[in-house]
Amino acid sequence: MRTIILMFLLVIGTVHAQTYEVGLFAGGANVIGDVGRTNYLLPTGPAYGGVFKWNKSKRYAYRASIIKGNVVNDDARSNLSSRVQRGFRVENSVVEYSLGMEFHFVEYNLHKLGPAFTPYLYTGVTYFRYDFNYIDALQVQDINQKDGSFAIPMTVGAKYRLSQFLILGAEIGARYTLTDNLDASNPEGSNFEQFRFGNVFSDDWYVFSGITLTYTFGRKPCQDCFE
Numbered sequence: 001m002r003t004i005i006l007m008f009l010l011v012i013g014t015v016h017a018q019t020y021e022v023g024l025f026a027g028g029a030n031v032i033g034d035v036g037r038t039n040y041l042l043p044t045g046p047a048y049g050g051v052f053k054w055n056k057s058k059r060y061a062y063r064a065s066i067i068k069g070n071v072v073n074d075d076a077r078s079n080l081s082s083r084v085q086r087g088f089r090v091e092n093s094v095v096e097y098s099l100g101m102e103f104h105f106v107e108y109n110l111h112k113l114g115p116a117f118t119p120y121l122y123t124g125v126t127y128f129r130y131d132f133n134y135i136d137a138l139q140v141q142d143i144n145q146k147d148g149s150f151a152i153p154m155t156v157g158a159k160y161r162l163s164q165f166l167i168l169g170a171e172i173g174a175r176y177t178l179t180d181n182l183d184a185s186n187p188e189g190s191n192f193e194q195f196r197f198g199n200v201f202s203d204d205w206y207v208f209s210g211i212t213l214t215y216t217f218g219r220k221p222c223q224d225c226f227e
Contacts, residue, residue, distance in 0.1 A: 100124010
């Protein structure tokens with residue numbers, strides 16, 4: 001019974017010792033694949049969503065987010081002459097659900113007066129939905145169907161406290177996906193083998209880059225937790 005009571009008190013103390021952030025993400029999105037440009041950071045459409053963070057300590061935070069991005073892969077804008085001559089243009093939308101951990105480069109203490117700033121890295125697990133397309137007779141065939149896959153997010157960013165409750169951040173996040181059809185180049189299924197082209201052994205990437213604005217709240221932790 002004493003052990004149970006002690007564990008209960010520790011859990012309560014831990015819950016009260018956290019700082020939470022909830023807010024918005026806004027920026028741009030682009031896909032790196034077999035159609036269009038190959039630049040890793042060159043948005044072709046808007047991206048927006050919501051972010052939630054649980055600052056477990058000064059050095060790391062748990063994070064969850066939902067972000068939607070619209071992308072356009074256009075061969076006419078590529079720096080490869082073969083793609084320019086081919087002339088494909090593919091539009092897609094991506095909705096991702098991500099859960100992982102944010103690692104702070106320096107101590108990030110929102111309960112201490114004064115500036116709070118840190119660069120950070122984020123990674124975890126991402127599941128996303130996207131439009132299933134393929135190209136036939138030089139035209140994109142949209143069959144009004146969605147597909148889903150997993151991705152590994154690799155994000156670098158920085159965040160700064162504007163006021164007691166507002167945090168401004170900026171980040172660039174590349175996602176290595178487990179699909180090769182964000183650009184309609186490699187539709188899965190035996191019925192679509194004739195429509196595949198490009199490098200079928202290299203999966204697509206997509207990138208979300210932008211800013212976050214979050215509102216922070218939570219009780220001030222015990223003296224030993226953050227100092």
